[in-house]
Amino acid sequence: MKKVLNRHQIATVLGISLFVTLLFSAPLSAQEAAEPAAAETETASQASDESAGDPAKGKQLFNQNCAACHALNRKMTGPALANVESRLAEEEGLGKDWLYAWIKNSPAMIASGDAYANEIYNEYNQAAMTAFPTLSNEDIDNILAYTSAPPPAPPQTTAVPTGGETGTGGGSGISNDLILGALVLVFGILVVMLFLVNSTLKRIAEASGVVIEKEKTEKRTPIWKAFAQNQFLVLVSVIFLMLVAAYYAYGWMMQVGVDQGYAPVQPIHYSHKIHAGDNKIECKYCHSSARVSKHSGIPSLNVCMNCHKSIYEYKGNPEGPSPEDLANGYTNEFYTKEIKKLYKAVGWDETNQRYTGETQPVEWVRIHNLPDFAYFNHSQHVSVAGIECQTCHGPVEEMEIMYQYSPLTMGWCINCHRETNVKVEGNEYYEKIHEELSKKYGVDQLTAAQLGGLECGKCHY
Secondary structure, X not given: OOOOOOHHHHHHHHHHHHHHHHHHOOOOOHHHOOOHHHHHHHHHOOOOOXXXXXXXXXXXXXXXXXXXXXXXXXXXXXXXXXOHHHHHHHHOOOXXXXXXXXXXXXXXXXXXXXXXXXHXXXXXXXXXXXXXOOOOHHHHHHHHHHHHOOOOOOOXXXXXXXXXXXXXXXXXXXOHHHHHHHHHHHHHHHHHHHHHHHHHHHHHHHHHOOOOOOOOOOOOOOHHHHHHHOHHHHHHHHHHHHHHHHHHHHHHHHOOOOOOOOOOOOOOOOOHHHHHHHOOOOHHHHOHHHHOOOOOOOOOHHHHHHHHOOOOOOOOOOOXXXXXXXXXXXXXXXXXXXXXXXXXXXOEEOXXXXXXXXXXXXXXXXXOOOOOOOOOOHHHHHHHOOOOHHHHHOOHHHOOOOOOOOOOOHHHHHHHHHHOEOOOOOOHHHHHHHHHHXXXXXXXXXXXXXXXXXXXXXXXX
């Protein structure tokens, strides 16, 4: 006689599974007790030992008045200022009174014949430091407190809860992983029980002499064979596929020469998002020839060095890079490496703050490129028409990598000429034409198309 599981055995299996489920879903709170207090004790231990100044206020004053020429731990236009007060006291025997006088009126200190003042003056190419008579002694104390403060500790990454843990009080919660594991275990037990019940019923049927007949399946014609035998469907399908292929072939051929979305990798990564977006640098500061020339021009590296003589590293936003930037590798270290590429190309020795003369050309990759038979003048659109750069180039202030925003096709230009009104105020030439067109045709607005902007010879010469 075949062995059949009875209800007592099934109850035993369920009891074991319930015990295992409760065992794995027990609250785990031992690891969460020590973490919250660590950050508080660390910040509490950073109380300032400088009774004469406030480092927080000093940092703000340093960034406003000193950061253009000085850094804390490296030489720039001026010397490094980390622990400058203690270094002067130990090496030169100079106190705060000397620093007060030097910062407020350095040219007077040099003219008075002060030995150390003239030593600094001669060391840094005989360029006197800018005088700051508006800074009070308290302001200077705050700056000195900032320069002598220890560097901030790097932020420690904390694990992000997976969603099931609660952050209130000292109690513990059940994580989603435990709940999911328990559900998977219960589901597995149910599957095992179904197999056991099925096998038990089959054994009972065999013992009782019950015969279970298998369903008979009819042979059906395969769908591909039925389709091939229907000539009408075959003809319609062939015509449909030919029309679809012609449509996509025509669309592909019409895109030849249209580079919308083209975003090449440049030899030096330049972020329009940081320069034009975060720092609000005007487009025509770098592309100055767009005001007076046919071409917008590629800015020379000397334009970059106007700022990057002092900006030698990227510190980013105070709250840190966004998750999207981290996913793409756009960290502070990445941008700082790109600045070093600029120094190498222009031949800048950042240690000695001078040009070496050893330059390397930067092979920029052109993005916007019109056909040779198409004429376009930047100054006519920028200076005369007053069109913003974003009209054609898109929201460049949001672009991390510059790409071609508009299709730059003939139809796109013609639509712009048809829809753009010419600014006639203050221009006697346009005002006279507008007056004559209004009398003859009743024109309310004067567009570029009405001025001949659709004539072939305007753009194709």
